[in-house]
Amino acid sequence: MEATAVSTATESRENYLNINYGWKSWLFTVDHKRIAILYLASITFFFFIGGAYAGAVRLELLTPAGDLVQADTYNRLFTMHGVFMVFLVLIPSIPATLGNFLLPLMIGAKDLAFPRINLLSWYIYMLGAACIVYAALAGGVDTGWTFYPPYSSIYSNSQVLAAGVGIFIAGFSSILTGLNFIVTVHTMRAPGMTWFRMPLFVWATYATSIIQILGTPVIAVTVLALALERLFHIGIFDPKMGGDPVLFQHLFWFYSHPAVYIMILPAMGVISELIANMTRKKIFGYKFVAFSSLAIAIFGFLVWGHHLFTSSQSVYAGIVFSILSYILGVPSAIKTFNWTATLYKGSMSYETPMLYAFGFLGLFVIGGMTGLFLAALGLDIHLHDTYFVVAHFHYIMVGGVLMGYLGGLHYWWPKISGKMYPEFWGRLSALFVFVGFNLTFFPQFLLGYMGMPRRYHAYPDDTLWQVLNVMSTAGASVLGVGYILPMLYFAWSMKYGKTASANPWPASGLEWQAASPPTTFNFDTTPVVTWEAYDFNHVKELKEGNSASPQEQTV
Amino acid sequence: MSQEHIVSVRVYVLIFLALMVLTAATVITAKYDLTVIWGPLNAIVALTIAVIKATLVVLYFMHVRYSSKLTQVVVFSGVLWLIIMVAFTMMDYLTRHGWPEPNL
């Protein structure tokens, strides 16, 4: 067979984790895999901060009265929850960790095109994060994560400026990651790795990068304008001085709506990998799934106005944005149908990653379908700014993105750490996440439909409302356990886990032909690709052909 | 992967001269109030000249005329996305009731 980059594995085999030690070897690394780990650690940290804020919000809503915290404190709690989760967790989550780790491996490259810019992007991210942490420590922000003026620009006396600067800076990290990925996919593919042989995760990450490139600069300049407005009171968003606050909303959502696709597209890529590999079947309609990623990236830019249906936007524009939002459902549906068709007659195995993939499918369908409710002009008047919206976007962002993220982490954990995670605990935590998630957010659909507005710390003393809110809070604690468990057993497995073989599942894809964990330059010789994506016959041949090689026997 | 194309000095100088002529043209036309002929005429003339100038710079100074398809696609998509952003936002403003307000 062709020269595959399978290196001999012994216990003391040199890999990217043990090649050198000490904090310097991590903070000055240019290895995409180590940078991915840096991101993983920092994102996990901020995830738990954001989660703590969410916990406080849920505790306050346990009772109808506003008894735990003041209204003002509550405003700060949900705002900081949003700021941490959106800008520091969800946007970088999959691209910066799994994307960084896997993209070069999947296309057979030694590294990303610009390794030093990759490291720089992590430092920029940390700098932005430092600003946001400062804003949190100095009292937080009370505007909601959307920062709508004129409240944010004139009236709020919270840390809008610090948080804004943090978002501005963190945006450049996102831009640099996207830039690096685009260039890498274009120029660094191994010989034979044609566009239509690339794994779907690469397609999804590529499409994500396009959004990062085209959208993020707009939020940067918007936040800049907001900061100047706050500093000098120039009146650009102040209706009293002739400015137009709705312009801020246009600019904000021109980025922030596509930003939802920055979050969900990589998760979709992960799910494509999981479903194809865990069913050992070529994905149904490869090209449709690949191109639907691009379609989502492109059409995702044309629907931002559906956030402005109740913001004095022209009704005519509303109609167009509404129709386009419906059309955007098509590529998402294409993906979902293709995944489902792939499952049909596949030889499935129900390991943890697959459980997450199933969870994703169900939750994404609910999240996506309720999105269509909200895209309907008339219905949105009723549902706008209610818990229905909150439930909808949590189904996408938590049910979709975090399910994909966790599923992907479990699936590639053997590659990342060289160790297997404990399967029993993995399945248990997947169950916790799924049950906890639905218990938390499904009641919110009902609450929103009944008219409970978001962003209030108290609600009418109605038994049904309180029952639903108590369910939601209870679910949040189950969900919390589901998130803490993986962190514990992943850490545990680093030391005590079973040693993973190069291809433990076994799965297709170049990343599984590198050792586990890979060496610093991933492959000993540049691989030459002669097979199509998800060609499991090839995986079988590889397994038989190399049955003598040691890393196939370690498990 | 195409060989690098070297643009000749002659082309550079010619483009520079064209840019100078166009700059003069845009200043001179702006001196006259063309709005008496048609409201947006001044803006149209000024922007048309600016677009021509920018195109010359992109094609020759930045070598896009001789670059790979990919580069051309990137340039094109940049312009396209700017147009999308402006057009879709204007779609709101231009169809708003009572916009622009006659007086502040």
Next chain:
Amino acid sequence: MAESHTIKHHPALKHHFDTMEQQREAGTIGMWVFLLTEIMFFGGLFLAYIIYRAKYPAGFEAASNTLDVYLGGFNTVVLILSSLTMAMSVYCAQTGKQKMLIVYLVLTLILGSVFLGVKAVEYEHKFEHHLFPAVGFYDWTHEPGHDPQLADQARIFLWLYFAMTGLHALHMVVGAGMLLVLIYFAWRGKYSPEYHAPIELGGLYWHFVDIVWIFLFPLLYLLGFHLGGH
């Protein structure tokens, strides 16, 4: 992307690339994608400009008329000339004219500095006339002959003027820093017909900044020119 390791590697070839050609291509695409983000970055301000200009034509023309077309025009010529010298330095790098490469890079840097100097003078005039749009400082009627009714509209124009030209000037400063680095390495003889990607990429950036100005000049300076006054 041939696997021929027999060819001697150029010292500037980074380890993770296979060939110089691949490295050059990655750099070029990277720079263009970066410029794409720049288009969208300035694009947000252009959008604000278009909306407010459509909304407040009178105030925009009046405020534009406070700008000096001749200084702006002079700067336009300076910047286009600097683009020519930058293009020439790329040409010299490609053809291996080491000395002329340095001369053209230095010329570009000088022209860029002239531009920034003129810009500073213009900003100073604006501050003198209290036309910087910060609350408490801004005073439209400080100048005789300014219609007080247009004060708010003019402030928005002036805000856009400062934001757009300010960001543009910031890009010029970054470009000047970049030129200094290029000059240093050109003087050390690092660039050759085989390896001159940094010069090319620097050129792309410089031309882009020039293009932004090509649009800013008519939009900001020439808008109110027909009203006379200067």
